[in-house]
Amino acid sequence: MQNERQLLNSFLSGEYSEETEMLFRQYEDNLYNLCCKLTPNKADADDLYQQTWLRVIQKVSMFSQLSLKNWLYTVCINIYRDNFRKSKRRQNIMANGIGQELYEHTIASATDNVSAENKAIDQMMKKLLVSKINEMPDKHRLPLILYYFEGLDYKESANVLKIPIGTVKSRLNTAKRMLREEMEKGNHV
Amino acid sequence: MFDIEKGLQEINTGRDMPGEALRQETRRMMRHAAEGRTKAAKKSFVWSYRAATGILLAILLLFAVFPRTGYCAAYYTIDINPSISVEVDRDDRVIAVHPENEDAAELLMSLNIVGMQFKEAFKAIVQAAVANNYLEQNGHVLVAHFGNTGGISEQEIQRIVREEANDTVSVLMLNGNKADFEKAKHEGAQAGIDLLKNNGKAKGLSSQDVDQLIRLFEENTKKSGQEKNNGNGDNADENKKSNNGKKTEPEESHGNTGTPQNQNTNEPDGTEENDSNGNNGENTDNGKKS
Numbered sequence: 001m002q003n004e005r006q007l008l009n010s011f012l013s014g015e016y017s018e019e020t021e022m023l024f025r026q027y028e029d030n031l032y033n034l035c036c037k038l039t040p041n042k043a044d045a046d047d048l049y050q051q052t053w054l055r056v057i058q059k060v061s062m063f064s065q066l067s068l069k070n071w072l073y074t075v076c077i078n079i080y081r082d083n084f085r086k087s088k089r090r091q092n093i094m095a096n097g098i099g100q101e102l103y104e105h106t107i108a109s110a111t112d113n114v115s116a117e118n119k120a121i122d123q124m125m126k127k128l129l130v131s132k133i134n135e136m137p138d139k140h141r142l143p144l145i146l147y148y149f150e151g152l153d154y155k156e157s158a159n160v161l162k163i164p165i166g167t168v169k170s171r172l173n174t175a176k177r178m179l180r181e182e183m184e185k186g187n188h189v
Numbered sequence: 190m191f192d193i194e195k196g197l198q199e200i201n202t203g204r205d206m207p208g209e210a211l212r213q214e215t216r217r218m219m220r221h222a223a224e225g226r227t228k229a230a231k232k233s234f235v236w237s238y239r240a241a242t243g244i245l246l247a248i249l250l251l252f253a254v255f256p257r258t259g260y261c262a263a264y265y266t267i268d269i270n271p272s273i274s275v276e277v278d279r280d281d282r283v284i285a286v287h288p289e290n291e292d293a294a295e296l297l298m299s300l301n302i303v304g305m306q307f308k309e310a311f312k313a314i315v316q317a318a319v320a321n322n323y324l325e326q327n328g329h330v331l332v333a334h335f336g337n338t339g340g341i342s343e344q345e346i347q348r349i350v351r352e353e354a355n356d357t358v359s360v361l362m363l364n365g366n367k368a369d370f371e372k373a374k375h376e377g378a379q380a381g382i383d384l385l386k387n388n389g390k391a392k393g394l395s396s397q398d399v400d401q402l403i404r405l406f407e408e409n410t411k412k413s414g415q416e417k418n419n420g421n422g423d424n425a426d427e428n429k430k431s432n433n434g435k436k437t438e439p440e441e442s443h444g445n446t447g448t449p450q451n452q453n454t455n456e457p458d459g460t461e462e463n464d465s466n467g468n469n470g471e472n473t474d475n476g477k478k479s
Contacts, residue, residue, distance in 0.1 A: 012223045024216070029206050036205035049207060050215050057222045129196050148197045180193050 004068040008060050023068070028053075030150065031072050037145045038080045048084060052076040073150070073160040077142060125183075132182045133175075140175035143168050261285070263336025264370045265307060266381035268406050269318050269328065271296045274370075274380065281307045281339060289379060296321060308341055308349070315353040326357040329405065333363040333381040335370035361402070363388055382406055 007020045031052060035045040055075050056063070063071050133144055146157040147168070158165045207215070262279040266272065271293035276285040283302050288294035296317050302310035311332070318324040330350055334340035343362035350360050365384045373380035382403055389399035 011219075012226060014223070016220070028212065028215075029204065032207040032211075033205045045205070046207070046211055049211065050218060053215050053219050054222050057219050058226060126196055126200050129193070130200060144197070148200065176193050176197070179197075183193070 005063060008056075008063065008068075012057065012060060027069050027072055030069060031076060034073060034076055034145070034150055035080075037149055038076070039084055044084060048076060048080060051079050051083070055079060067156075070152075070156055070159050073146065073152070074162070077160060081138070129179065129183070132179050135182075136175060136178060140171050140178065143171045144175050147172060263334060263340060264367065264380070265311075265335070265340075266331075266333045266370070266379070266384075267311065267314060268331040268333075268379070268381045269315075269324050270406065271318065271323060272379060272381070272406075273297065273314060275302075275307065275310065277307050277336075279339070281341065283307055283310045286310075292323065296323065308345060311341065311346065312349050312353060315350055319354050324354050324358060326355060328354065328358045329402065330354075330358060330360045331363070331381050331385060331402070331406065332360070333365060333384045335365045335367050335380065335384075337366060340364065361385070361394075379406075 004023060007017075007023050010017065011020050028049075032045065032049050035048040035052070036042070039045045039048055052072060052075050055078075056072060059075070133141060136144070142161060143157055146152045146160060147154070152160065154165045154168050158168045161168065163171075260278055261276040261284060263277050263281075265275040265277065266289070267275070270290065272289035273293045273296075274287045274289055275283055276287075278284050283305050286297060286300075286302055288297050296314070300313055300317055302313055305313070315324065315330070324330070330346075332341075332346050343360070346362050347360045350358050363381070363384045365380075365388065369384060369387075370380045373383040385399060385403060385406075389402070394402070
């Protein structure tokens with residue numbers, strides 16, 4: 001069984017085996033998911049996804065990490081920082097003002113019993129939480145996405161973001177404190 | 190109360206997946222990039238190879254056009270009289286020769302030593318000095334090397350003189366540095382003599398010996414200049430040679446100028462006749478002491 005580095009090199013030399021295809025398949029969903037979390041719309045996500053794979057092929061000699069997944073994330077975040085951070089990424093998020101509207105809509109679509117109402121409230125709160133995350137600066141948003149949404153641990157997150165583990169932890173704590181404050185401001189908590 | 194930690198852990202934002210069209214399009218782009226990269230790498234290798242070859246050729250060409258012989262690494266001075274200074278490169282190969290007096294200019298007219306190893310050049314100079322009667326029995330040869338490293342050994346100098354002249358010629362080899370030579374030239378002095386003044390004691394010579402040697406070389410140089418000024422016709426040239434010979438045999442040096450006996454001064458047994466000239470006893474002593 002060839003390792004990821006060897007498979008990538010084989011691909012570069014024109015060999016396209018089933019193992020290489022499996023390697024790409026293994027990570028492309030994760031990568032695309034991250035792209036969607038980072039960017040405001042599908043078109044940007046597609047663009048970021050393709051640019052990431054191309055950059056990986058062009059810079060394969062720089063691939064020295066053990067996991068291709070982490071390296072893909074690193075490349076993706078670098079491209080995002082270079083090209084996408086200035087674009088509007090707030091288009092698909094929920095603004096504070098629509099919180100009440102969402103709440104009413106959720107309630108109306110739910111059943112009349114109390115548990116359904118609680119469930120709807122819970123869903124609404126989570127969606128609001130996502131919207132608050134999307135409003136956060138990248139400094140705190142990226143650790144949250146990698147740790148909670150992509151399932152990376154502290155060390156992997158630190159590797160991807162190229163910051164110390166302690167900094168990842170402190171930024172996560174700060175991010176959670178900010179979220180709590182934001183939610184309290186809107187009386188959602 | 191909404192638990193942020195719990196909320197974050199439970200958030201299921203849905204896993205977005207790329208469409209099949211996007212997958213295929215991306216894969217096609219990746220293959221294209223890989224092919225381009227391979228071609229670029231090959232092209233880069235070819236150009237690197239060409240560039241390396243070009244640089245190598247340029248370096249070789251530079252060495253061919255500007256060989257290492259072009260740089261003066263050291264100087265030699267040879268005082269017999271004639272007095273000659275020689276520039277050599279780091280391989281001890283002669284790159285320039287400068288006559289320091291008229292005798293030297295005359296001697297060097299028949300010699301082409303540029304490009305020779307100094308050892309060979311010195312041999313040629315000694316041969317020419319002997320052939321032209323500048324160096325005879327009890328003569329003196331002062332060789333000074335001005336350079337940081339290398340240079341011919343004193344043993345080698347002695348061997349050459351012994352082979353090309355005779356055993357009675359005394360040889361003195363001194364070592365200085367380039368700055369000594371350049372300083373002496375700047376001051377209009379003879380670098381070898383200057384070095385003898387400064388370093389003679391270090392070679393085991395007494396102050397008296399050093400003084401005598403210096404006087405001997407300086408007088409010979411003066412004579413050479415005077416004879417040049419006084420010289421007229423073939424006889425003058427002959428006399429000059431004879432007198433130069435007297436530098437190594439001082440007792441022969443005076444009074445013979447322009448006389449037929451000068452022809453005999455080249456003979457070892459002409460000394461007696463020259464002694465009758467009288468006033469060179471001091472020089473004779475100097476020569477012997479040296």
